[in-house]
Amino acid sequence: MNGVDRRTMLTRSAAVVGGAAVAGALGSQAAATAAPAPSPANAAAGAAAGGGSVVKPGDPRYPLLTTGNNQRFVARPDYVKMVRSTADAEQALRDAVRAGKRVSLRSGGHCFADFAAHPETEVILDFSEMTHVGYDPAFRAFVVEPGARLMNVYEALYKGWGVTVPGGICYSVGAGGHIAGGGYGLLSRAHGLVVDHLYAVEVVVTDGKGGVRTIVATREKNDPNRDLWWAHTGGGGGNFGLVTRYWFRSPDAKGTEPSRQLISPPSTVLVSAVDFPWEQLTEAKFARLLKNFGAWHAANSAPDSPYRHLSSLFNVSSKAHGSLGMFTQVDATVPNARKLLDDYLAAITAGTGVTPKALTRPTGELPAMPQFAEPKTLPWLQATRLVGTNNPTITNPTSRGGHKSAYMKRNFSDHQIATLYRYMSRPDFTNPDTMLVLFSFGGQVNAAAPDATANAQRSSIFKMCFQTFWEDEREDGFYLGWLRDLYEDFFSATGGVPLIDDNTDGCYINYPDRDITDPHRNRSGVPWTTLYYKDNYPRLQQVKKRYDPSDFFRHSMSVKPAR
Structure with a gap:
């Protein structure tokens, strides 16, 4: 120039x-x-x-x-x-x-x-x-x-x-x-x-x-x-x-x-924010709540589903936090928007006997939002600011964190929910800044072919992020050990990781986890590159060979040039 x-x-x-x-x-x-x-x-x-x-x-x-x-x-x-x-x-x-x-x-x-x-x-x-x-x-x-x-x-x-x-x-x-x-x-x-x-x-x-x-x-x-x-x-x-x-x-x-x-974006959105208190949850109710979430997404995540205009973030927090928080947003301009939201909220709590409460304290990405226990309509940008500018756990500049991911194609298994309940309610685990984030997926995400973009996961119904945060370096071993044990137990049927199969669709590269590269932790025999990139990895290697043949740009989970 x-x-x-x-x-x-x-x-x-x-x-x-x-x-x-x-x-x-x-x-x-x-x-x-x-x-x-x-x-x-x-x-x-x-x-x-x-x-x-x-x-x-x-x-x-x-x-x-x-x-x-x-x-x-x-x-x-x-x-x-x-x-x-x-x-x-x-x-x-x-x-x-x-x-x-x-x-x-x-x-x-x-x-x-x-x-x-x-x-x-x-x-x-x-x-x-x-x-x-x-x-x-x-x-x-x-x-x-x-x-x-x-x-x-x-x-x-x-x-x-x-x-x-x-x-x-x-x-x-x-x-x-x-x-x-x-x-x-x-x-x-x-x-x-x-x-x-x-x-x-x-x-x-x-x-x-x-x-x-x-x-x-x-x-x-x-x-x-x-x-x-x-x-x-x-x-x-x-x-x-x-x-x-x-x-x-x-x-x-x-x-x-x-x-x-x-x-x-929608000119306006309907917003709901609710808490499910741990004090109301038995193991059976916990299981039903999560099964409801999975079942709803399995039924309503087609690309042309009328529910593609609804998206929800469900923080399944540890018992030490006190409650599970859920934020839901739906395009208020689509027909029957309020009914879509009401039906979703009813489906999540069906058969649980749990009474949702106001979200009175921050949880993960979510700030306290007690004013949205009853859904309200907001301008889209205002709703985006509401969630996006005040998430103290995620944006704490002094924290240390551990993160693991998975794409789900089907509902949870009984073993997975029992594992999650056991770890999240463990008496010796007192960290409130710990959660499994369940994020609505599917819809138009699944309208694209797996090879249309390098992001190959185009058939899942919700995405998960297992995460915990702490501040003291001396506690690294405890928290990383807890997180690893939970994740590997959760996916024990498939070698400690979410495989590319009928139930799961691997991992998300923007939630990178070096443990997946370790055969002692990933015992599936499936390379980490397949879990993150599926069949797209060889093509990525060819691109790497053409534009970075000497592997100058590299890190612990980088794409390697084709030989």
């Missing part, structure tokens, strides 16, 4: 984006080609003009920037490079490649594993200052930089154009990793995954011989770099290069009006 700031070019509605010429008129399906890399001199000039800081040991910012949201993982790099532009990213990568430095990437949000902060890290490239969200007329698409937090993405898209992406509820998640891993949220049953609306991605890559270049890859069938786009639709972050920009346009978008290029 000859030293011209790329964000400025977008602001001016440039007809050339990321160095890739757009073929044809704005209304055509344009094909993007490899973006020519700036010369080292120009890249250095661009970095000098608007480049981010280099933070080294001794800088007061260093301790903050060498760990993430999960305090279990800390790095001691030679330096942290704050990246502010594509040119800045190119130069930062070129410097690290020439120096032979081991690089970690971070968009600035969460990471449940040690991908961004680990002992072998020599350089952290931090994209948290790249936060631009806007509209790009050249691609008829909305551009999102990787450091933008999800709440800021929702605010910018909705206030500016009345559109959104069906992303997650935790406001502090960075777009960079969320998107690459195939993000989901409360609108996914109605509109699919975030990556189902991904049109293009800009990636800075290295050829294994010291060369660095920027590529814009689109979903166009004739794009020679289409596989690089595909790899970022669920292939996971930190695998192929430095993502500096995403573009979003829904597959069925028409015309050139920006507000028609991406999905619109």
Whole structure:
């Protein structure tokens, strides 16, 4: 770009984006080609003009920037490079490649594993200052930089154009990793995954011989770099290069009006928040409550189900917390919205004898919401702020955490529920910040073919996240041991992990768990890569071989190049 700031070019509605010429008129399906890399001199000039800081040991910012949201993982790099532009990213990568430095990437949000902060890290490239969200007329698409937090993405898209992406509820998640891993949220049953609306991605890559270049890859069938786009639709972050920009346009978008290029959220939603007190629960009632949740989702998760407009988050918290919390949202503009919600709530409690109470204390992602014991109608963005900006357990910057995931295709087995009850009610377990999160899935998520995107799990009915949080490093062994024992007992029939079979559909790469790579913990004989990527892993390996042949971008669960 000859030293011209790329964000400025977008602001001016440039007809050339990321160095890739757009073929044809704005209304055509344009094909993007490899973006020519700036010369080292120009890249250095661009970095000098608007480049981010280099933070080294001794800088007061260093301790903050060498760990993430999960305090279990800390790095001691030679330096942290704050990246502010594509040119800045190119130069930062070129410097690290020439120096032979081991690089970690971070968009600035969460990471449940040690991908961004680990002992072998020599350089952290931090994209948290790249936060631009806007509209790009050249691609008829909305551009999102990787450091933008999800709440800021929702605010910018909705206030500016009345559109959104069906992303997650935790406001502090960075777009960079969320998107690459195939993000989901409360609108996914109605509109699919975030990556189902991904049109293009800009990636800075290295050829294994010291060369660095920027590529814009689109979903166009004739794009020679289409596989690089595909790899970022669920292939996971930190695998192929430095993502500096995403573009979003829904597959069925028409015309050139920006507000028609991406999905619109409901203008209003019905919101319910209730608690199921542990004091009301016997083991039989606990089992019935969870079986009801599973049965409802098994019956109502088809892509065309009228219930695709309803999504629920159910925190099955430990007995030490005092209650199980459930948040439900339904599009208030669809016919019979209140009946859909009432019927759902009745189905969950049917036969239990449990009386739902107001949600009076935070639980996991959910803040206290006593005012929604009786459902209320809210503007969509207001409801999104309600859940997304006040989740103290998940966003506690001093906490340590353990996380494990599974996709469920059928209801719980009796053994699974008995196991969960035993661990969650164990007398010696006194941590209230512990839960199994059950999240509505299916609907339009399951309308896509498993190989349409790198995210292959397209037949599940709900998703699970086993998680616990604590602050004292000395308690790591206890909490990680408890979590491992629960998970491996829960899936004892299949070697301690959720297999790819009629009951489960593996694991979610945005909830990475290194234990799945350990044959002592994963006793199924099925490689961790299959559990996370199913049949898509060999194709991801081919993409890796083409765009990162030397395996420069790697972490503890990274994609390996095909041999």
